[in-house]
Amino acid sequence: MSERVGIISVAQTKYHPNRADVSEEELSYEAIKQVLEETGISLSDIDSAVTCSQDFWDGRTISSMNIQHVVGAHLGHEDNISEDGINAVYAAMAQILSGRQDIVLVEAHTKESQTDKSMVENAAFDAISMRQLGLDFTSAAALQAKRYMYKYGITAEQCAMVAVRNRANAKNNPLAQEPMDITVDDVLGSKILVSPIRLLDTKPISDGACAMIMTTESRAKKLTKNPVWILGASNCYETHYLGDRDLADCDALTKAAKKAYSMAGITNPLRQIDVAEISTEYSYQEPLWFEGLGFCDRGKGGKLVESRVIKMGGNLPVNPSGGVLPGNPNGVAGMARVVEAVLQLRGEAGDRQIKGAKVALAHGYTGICGQHQAVMILGNI
Amino acid sequence: MATVTEKLEGMDVWLYHGQIYIPNTFSAGAVGSRFLIELRDKKRIMGMRCPTCNRVYVPARSICKDCFEQLDEWVEVSDKGTVLTYATDYETKSIQPTGSPIVYGIIQLDGADTGFVHMLGEVDPEQLRVGMRVQAVFQKEREGSILDIKYFKPLA
Numbered sequence: 001m002s003e004r005v006g007i008i009s010v011a012q013t014k015y016h017p018n019r020a021d022v023s024e025e026e027l028s029y030e031a032i033k034q035v036l037e038e039t040g041i042s043l044s045d046i047d048s049a050v051t052c053s054q055d056f057w058d059g060r061t062i063s064s065m066n067i068q069h070v071v072g073a074h075l076g077h078e079d080n081i082s083e084d085g086i087n088a089v090y091a092a093m094a095q096i097l098s099g100r101q102d103i104v105l106v107e108a109h110t111k112e113s114q115t116d117k118s119m120v121e122n123a124a125f126d127a128i129s130m131r132q133l134g135l136d137f138t139s140a141a142a143l144q145a146k147r148y149m150y151k152y153g154i155t156a157e158q159c160a161m162v163a164v165r166n167r168a169n170a171k172n173n174p175l176a177q178e179p180m181d182i183t184v185d186d187v188l189g190s191k192i193l194v195s196p197i198r199l200l201d202t203k204p205i206s207d208g209a210c211a212m213i214m215t216t217e218s219r220a221k222k223l224t225k226n227p228v229w230i231l232g233a234s235n236c237y238e239t240h241y242l243g244d245r246d247l248a249d250c251d252a253l254t255k256a257a258k259k260a261y262s263m264a265g266i267t268n269p270l271r272q273i274d275v276a277e278i279s280t281e282y283s284y285q286e287p288l289w290f291e292g293l294g295f296c297d298r299g300k301g302g303k304l305v306e307s308r309v310i311k312m313g314g315n316l317p318v319n320p321s322g323g324v325l326p327g328n329p330n331g332v333a334g335m336a337r338v339v340e341a342v343l344q345l346r347g348e349a350g351d352r353q354i355k356g357a358k359v360a361l362a363h364g365y366t367g368i369c370g371q372h373q374a375v376m377i378l379g380n381i
Numbered sequence: 382m383a384t385v386t387e388k389l390e391g392m393d394v395w396l397y398h399g400q401i402y403i404p405n406t407f408s409a410g411a412v413g414s415r416f417l418i419e420l421r422d423k424k425r426i427m428g429m430r431c432p433t434c435n436r437v438y439v440p441a442r443s444i445c446k447d448c449f450e451q452l453d454e455w456v457e458v459s460d461k462g463t464v465l466t467y468a469t470d471y472e473t474k475s476i477q478p479t480g481s482p483i484v485y486g487i488i489q490l491d492g493a494d495t496g497f498v499h500m501l502g503e504v505d506p507e508q509l510r511v512g513m514r515v516q517a518v519f520q521k522e523r524e525g526s527i528l529d530i531k532y533f534k535p536l537a
């Protein structure tokens with residue numbers, strides 16, 4: 001990338017199990033208002049908005065049609081992404097690099113509380129080969145978890161450690177929905193949803209929104225003292241039919257990570273990245289995504305979960321914010337990882353701050369068993 | 382659309398309960414249709430071989446994801462296979478075709494190079510394991526649907 005793309009402001013709502021007190025646009029407004037106030041930019045200065053929301057969660061075809069007035073798109077440019085919001089950040093980056101858009105507002109919102117999660121997820125499966133079986137993301141995730149545990153000997157205890165660590169980290173995040181002090185035994189004793197996945201192996205229903213302002217390198221330097229730069233970004237998609245993949249491996253993530261790393265000059269992620277924010281809706285995903293991200297060899301994710309490396313104070317702390325497991329909505333989760341990475345690089349992460357963080361990784365995924373994977377490397381130098 | 386509204390307790394916020402009902406007509410396409418018709422009429426599970434990579438896809442499909450080849454070599458695969466993974470769904474959900482718990486499985490059928498996503502039945506949860514051998518059980522009344530296979534049961 002010649003001229004870099006800068007992120008100059010980020011904001012999130014508090015994540016909550018049921019924001020019945022606000023409409024979707026009011027929820028988005030809570031986050032957007034913060035980024036406008038921080039930067040002094042007004043809605044009329046926004047050249048383009050990239051929104052992220054999904055029709056089935058919102059209960060409306062063209063889900064972004066009711067938020068134009070809060071994203072600066074009333075009589076303005078807007079594009080909508082229906083995958084995870086990390087892809088909206090990517091789209092905004094591409095718009096800025098095109099030279100045609102200067103200041104781009106990125107927004108993501110979902111109120112999971114307002115519909116039936118399993119029905120929305122079931123509709124993502126191919127109507128003829130899989131949907132009629134009654135699968136949802138949790139039952140598909142359980143098929144992946146079992147295959148992964150079988151192939152590489154990952155244990156339920158190692159997965160439970162992920163559930164424990166992320167919820168404990170969330171205690172340092174005032175916006176987290178369910179920070180908790182729990183033990184591995186609590187996880188292993190919680191209700192079985194879809195074996196081997198238990199209640200505490202997954203996240204609760206969540207409502208929330210986040211917003212971000214992005215611009216060119218030169219504008220970013222004028223508009224803020226502490227811009228954060230996108231150093232590398234990539235995504236990768238793989239096959240939809242679950243039987244076509246060995247679910248114990250995540251080839252799409254491996255490819256997305258390699259490309260993002262090569263753009264950012266990362267050859268040794270554990271040494272060169274200071275903090276990582278990873279989307280794990282189910283506990284087994286963390287060790288599996290570690291393998292895809294090249295933090296360890298295939299099958300070694302369980303060992304890495306046990307090690308000090310990824311804990312607060314370790315070489316590469318993963319999810320100081322608590323990540324997705326304490327509660328982040330679908331579609332917002334991955335963009336929230338970018339937001340958290342930015343806070344870390346600006347030194348604004350409060351009690352969850354990793355001191356002196358200079359390079360951060362944000363990861364998001366969309367779809368069944370991590371079908372679509374996105375990786376972003378950010379830096380502050 | 383339902384038009385029930387309720388007031389949120391302690392606040393002047395009204396909640397509107399809507400439901401979108403949108404009918405869809407999904408075409409199985411020429412290849413998918415023959416796959417379903419073979420299930421219905423002959424209780425045969427059909428795959429399709431890619432001439433370039435030699436992979437046999439089940440369910441049969443018309444295009445290879447790796448080679449971008451148009452496929453037309455039909456292959457009948459066995460109704461018996463090996464469980465690659467499984468998961469028991471204990472939750473009751475409106476989307477489910479049968480009562481819970483439902484045991485899902487991905488089965489590599491003999492003669493296929495891909496896994497087949499379906500359900501397992503007549504199986505004790507204690508008995509479930511990756512690698513177990515199973516066989517398709519067909520419905521008596523079949524209509525040309527993936528559910529014409531009732532489930533896969535363990536081979537004795």
Ligand SMILES: [Zn+2]
Nearest residue numbers: 431434445448
């Ligand atoms: Zn092929």
